[in-house]
Amino acid sequence: MGRTDSLAKLALAYGVHLTRRRVSRPRAQVQRLLDMYRPDGLEPLTAAEQERHPQLVGCINCGLCAFAVSRSGKTRPPDVASAYLRLYARLGDASSDLDGDGASGDPDWESAAAACPVGVPLPEVAAMVRRLAAG
């Protein structure tokens, strides 16, 4: 009885839906979606970031890049790739970690990438983390 009743109600809802689709013009809703979830940090990746994403998130935290370069803000290069990149929905809450301390400047990400045994493109990782942290 429950199943029959449920299917009947779904069928009715389907009819109403099709009628509504016929009489009203669909509008773009993507901006509404992004606005709705911006407070939760749910931002999309760019197409370029997505294309390189498997490499961007490939860090195994071996720590070799830390020997090659200095700190980045209050963090170390492997932390940016292994910890900060993991959490991009709430990265904005930790953006102060990435602010430079003025003393060491920005690390040489190219040298860090050259030391990476699994080929993580660290300059792109750093750029992505900064973009997502800025919101």
Add this chain to the structure above:
Amino acid sequence: MSQPSAHDVIVIGGGVTGAGIARDLSLRGLSVLILEKGDWGGGTSGSSSWMIHGGPRYLEFDWDTTRLSTKDAGHIVTIARNIVYRIVFLIPVLPHDKNNIERMETAMEVYDRFQPLKKSHPHVRLTADEARQVEPGLSPDMVGAVTMEEWGVDPHRLVFANVQDAIAHGARALNHTRVVELLKHEGAVIGVRYRTADGVTTEARARVVVNAAGPWVPEVAQLAGMNVELRPAKGIHIVYPHRISNFAISAESIDGRDLLMVSHAGFTLLGTTDDDFYGDLDSMDVLPDEVEYLLQAFERVFPSIRSYRPVRTTTGVRPTLFKWRRYEDELSRRYEIFDHAAGGVEGFVTIAGGKLSMYRLMAEETSDAVCRKLGHQAACTTATTPLPGSERDMEPAEEIARRCGIPALAVVKLQGRHGSRAESVLDDARCGRVVCRCEPLTEAELAYAARSEQVHSLPDAFRRVGLAAGPCAGGACVLRAAEVIGRELGWSASQRFDAAREFVRGSWLGRAPVLPHTGWAEEEMVQGAMRGLMG
């Protein structure tokens, strides 16, 4: 054997249902003992998809179940507000899917009527181009997509928050403690005999014993000579140590089942399978076929999925109620409470079936049944009483970070586990040094977990505070973590090393099934960083 203790109720099973019952009864003023043979939430609860959802699939079967499930999800979201987070699904529709885009949107329009009950937003419909703007990795074959919102939660923290609150209201809670016998007198169950982790056997008496052992329910019922039949179903997940997308994505499997890829705090779960299980509940393997089944489905909607490096797999068994003939996926997730007095055994109640999203309601109804048996009149308050850590708003992470001198990201993670009690964890401990850098996890939190959260081993720390949950899978932190926990628990140097080695071997078992999809060279690199622990 030590002297027996006496309680109003003994709860067997420290998953989310048992923990919820212990909390509920304690809040009603009863004295409770809860016993868990492994760690809190270490069975079915911990191997779930980490979601509090409203059950849109029940719309085909019974709208009342959807209403009930959504309403209770709303209660959980309210009482655990600081440890839950929104999950937004993109449901891509491909040309030959079982539901076309209009049928899919109809289902979401109906589900929208229930969404306010759990404080969720209504769906949005996207064209194929719009959907790829939101998630560029989706298949170019997609004809469109609809969204659906659910809630995510760390089930280990949810279980422990219930245990913690039960203790705060007078309950006694023991993990790594196995019930070996039910004590009976004139046909009634009057208590249990249990063995603690250090091998000591003890008795405890109670007026009612509750069997909330999840898939182990039949085994515990047998101790009382009772037969409770389940149809256990195995489910696996592939775990990626990062977010693959900021949005969750659904996919249709080769046999038409709905699969999910869900981004949680800092990792992604891809699952799940649903297969009848006849093996040993305490020893389950993930099979390469199960992994392939999941990847095959997701490759169709998210073509680059095989390029990502998984870090482990999880597996668990759903305690589904018995039903003959139906396919596993069609089985109801309903639950049933058995008062075994009807079968001639007084003082013994079993709760079977159900799911994480309805745990609070299951606990309430079981507690009602227990209170009726005891003639105890006290109303349930778990729908409105906040769980520990959700009593007040959280402070901005960066302010706590500045005050305590630790990275703001470590505070973000700390708050995800402890909510508004995060700072007190740091106050109570000594050191803000980061032990596990992928997570990141501070020494202070790890020491606190060993001292105050019943962490007795490294796997307990993995569950309680996310130790080694990141991309290195423990390679960079497990020895340091063993030092911190060992110091708190009084381990010798060799015990610390053995604990680390045992942990690494255990994680290897969960990683091996997904290795064909990653690089063996990378795995060797990770193992090289283990400093001989794998040797």
